[in-house]
Amino acid sequence: MVRIGSSSLIAVMLWFLSSATAFAGVLTGELDKSEGSLEDQFVYTLVIQGSFDDDPQFPVVDGLEVHAAGKSQNISIVNGKYSREVQVQFVLTPSKAGTYNIPPLSMKVDGKVMQTLPLEMKVSATSGSGGGSASGSAAGPASAQGEEGIFVERSFSKNSVYVGEAIGVKIKVYNRVKVVGAQPDFKYPSAFQIKNIEGQKTYTQMRGNAEYNVTELDAVLIPTREGDFTIEPAILVARVAVSRRQRSRSFFDDLMGPTELQEKRLRSDAATIKVLPLPLAGRRKDFSGLVGEFAMSAGLNPQSGNAGDTLNLTVNIQGLGASSGMSDLTLPFDSSVAKVYKDKPETREELDAEKGITSEKTFKYAIVPGKPGHFPLGKLVVQVFDPKKAAYQDLVAELGSIEIGGQALAGTTPVPGAPETDSQTAPVPPAAGKAPTKVEQKKVAVELIGKDLVEPHSQRMLSSSDQLTQSDWMIGGLLLALGMTGLGASGWLAMTKAPPEELLRIQRANKAFKLSKKQLDAAHHCLQKQDLAAALRMAQGCFKDYTGAKFGVTGAAVTLRDIEGYLRSKEVDRDTLLELREVWSALDQMIYAPPLGQNPSRGEELLMKTRKVLEQMERQC
Template sequence: MIKRLVSSYLLIGLLGFSQLAEAAISISIDRKPVRVNESFQLFFESEQTPDQDPDFSPLQKDFVILSSSQSHNISIINGEYRRSLKWTLLLMPKEVGEFIVPGVHFGKDQSKSFKIEVKSAGQNSTPADGDLIFELSADKATIPVQGQVVVKLRLLTNLNVSAYQMHDLEIDGVEVVVEPLGRTRQYQTQLGGKPFLVREKKFALFPQQSGQLKIKPVLAEIRLTSRAQTLFNPFPESGNLRRILSQGLTLEITSVSDTFDAPNWLPATSIRLVEKWQGDLNQIIVGEPVTRTISLVAQGLTAAQLPDLVVKDIAGVKQYPDKPLLQNQRTAMGIIGTREQKIALIPTAAGSFILPEIAVPWWNVDTQRQEVALIPSRTINVSPATFKVPVLLPNFDPFPVSAIDSLVLTKANTKTGSVWVWVSLFLAIGWMASIAVWWISRGRFTRSGPASTTATSTSLRKAKRRLNRACTDHNAREAMEALLEWARCFEPDRRFVRLSQIAQYFGEPLGQHIDSLNENLYSQSKIEWDGKDLWQACVSISSSQKERAGKDVDTRLQPLNP
């Protein structure tokens, strides 16, 4: 029976562990929309190794799998090592419609389902009977000021091309920030029954003024291969140079909406706030730092457009923000900007504290209305810091001896009197010897004080020299450790383990200089720390202690002639 119970618990534990170890597999597409006569790429990505190789056969119902490949990617972001696996499929739709890609099985692991919309073949500005087609298009005709519009250049060829070049965009009318969206993509399509190789290049444009944005016709240069590659001529010669112009493009840029009432105009497809904590929120202790990471993620805005995250002050909690980290992720659908802010929180008192909500109003360009990205308020409970006080030997009083004063030796009878006299005398001598030993040991215990004080003074001098050296060198990390050592030697009855305990015990002005030290330790904006004020505060505390000690000695002196 016991064996069965143990086996059941082990099985449940293993199942729970396997669920925790499941690989999360994401799925994405290289562009939207997808045309029925165009190939496209579908990506499956995971940061963990899946259970088995993927089974892509369910996709063959609605798509033709032209090719598949697997790649590994290793990156280091903010000192964190990340490894990912990526599977890339080149697919061709079989018909027009909306299709749900079912979850692909990687053994026991599985990806989520994914929706793909396939549209009919697009209308081209250049007739399909040519060998070269060059298109310029945009995903929107009307864009709010500072919003994103994705502009696409497509060069379609059914000839052997040895080299090509698409010239830069020339824009008139308004000031525009242009962000390239990655490398040139290649895929296949069919126009008029003929196969074409497509070279596609995308840009994200952010107009800074309202009005008309005019893109001039773009020039493309193509060098054709005059002779095909053969077994006897593996290096084909370069042929004629062809030039082709795309059509021009005019877009309308609208001003800020009258219904938007927030100070920062943020037109985007989506904006969200993400909060992460480093440390256990259920075990927050006074003086121990916890790191809060707040990320503002916007689809359709660059990181430079995102505002500073305003964090309100909290009484009883010191906050030290790092320098924000700005990142731009370039996708086929545009820019995803991220502003990441790390904040070190150090509670200075025990109790419950409310972290106020963080709200960022923004403008939804799809629904044309104002929305708010929000992190709700949160209550944190802070436990008091505990001092570890060493056990000290008490100054106990001597045994009360009342029998000595009342000791009476009686005369024994004639038969046994001499025996009892000697026994009583021996006991009396032993009692007096015990009192003498106690008195001597008491004197030794009392005289051991100066020796102990001398050892403590020696350690205190070493700690002061170390603290002085760290403050003189403006070494914040070394000063933190030296200050803890100095405080433990200065007050040996207390076991300081955190700077907040020192600040709480000694008060101002040392507490203020400890706040400056913490700000330098927990902030990435590495401004040189000046240790002069911290050292002067410690010197002042030492001097005050010496003055008090001198006064105490004077008050203990007894007059010579009472």
């Protein structure tokens, strides 16, 4: 019995121990797959059973991009025991092929520090790792491409360029599977200006023994500063339809169809572009900023005219290279020959992944000569940098000369050898034979105003301030508050402390018409009771009471003249006054000299007229 009792005790103790172990914290980590390619994303799932305070942090692994993908929680109570399981998922995106060792993740679960087991992950090179060479020669696709059915290739037209020289970029997506959707992620260093070529080319192409559909996304890059730049792989996240495996074929697979959607992260190779600085040797200060192969032409139309006429000069620069950043032209003739008005230059650019940029820039000038004569305009020289020759070159355009007749405009000096002009209208040159320029005029003005500067200000002026200080803001705020308070207080006073008799008068004036209408209704009532005289008196009383209430007239009896007087002061129109007089007289006549026998219809008519006149009065008062 004792033996049975002791073994039972041991069993109970063991059960408690085992149950305690079962509810202790657990931390496990697992990968969805241990091997894959650069196109794949790996999912690391961390399972935490028990309570924990801090969210788990994924360790830094070189070459692995980590994104938290979400957290799910499962809480269960079994036999009164509470348990909690949290799953945290991380998406791992490898950036290079190789073996990655994920170190143990450690965290405090149920008060104990626990850690997962280290995991290993093998990443092979991208199955579609062809292309991407900066030399421009597209490498053939690897054998894996055929298996995967989709890959990305990128090529650059040049891998060594000068600052400002355009580079064509071709990104080709080869596929022979169904692509449901794709999200490109093409990143370039900030030192490059990117011009995407609109529209995409699609065609078919044989690679190896397979025919692929090719989608080409082209762009042009323009480097803005020198240096060696590594261009990250072009990444395309594509959703493709792939055949289901036979072993997983089931009733539901038949319903869903023979294919399933998979997300592929495709990437091209990285590339390096060397950007060279524009050489200092041979670069003039008037360098135009153009880098490429350009040609220039210029035309002047017309080439002769009178002083004050407009001659149009058009300069056209076109060629291979970007011209949007080109500086303004410096015309070879000075402003004493003619006034020059510049139009906004027009720029046209065409992008091509093979050639880069073909551009054309047109400058237009209106030249207005101010004096007669023969003026050679000289040569227009624009310095450009030719990257093929690695040297600066001058684009030269001969502008020719202009023949100007007529009379010199006011404010211009005659040119030696110019045709004779009317001395009455031509400006008189100064004694020195040369008119003072604007600069000289300003100098003269400066000399006139004094010989030295005004002396320093005193200490008192130095210690004042012209800008706002904190005390200014405080005082200003105080004054504003004072003003607002005063405004509010006066408004409140106006609302609440108005004199009672004034308030009463206003109230009476507002209710005057309402009361008169009530009185008219009472008159109607009297009329119905065959009491015509009372009804008419009440109707006449309506006018008196209305005027009394409206204009605050109290005491003595109100006559027609009084009423007219008040209404005139309120600028009531003449027709209303005439109607009032007519109704009043009719009422008088009916009250004091009634016709023989009762005439209710006439009484009704007068009451209606009274109402109408009252309404007109109310509208105008």
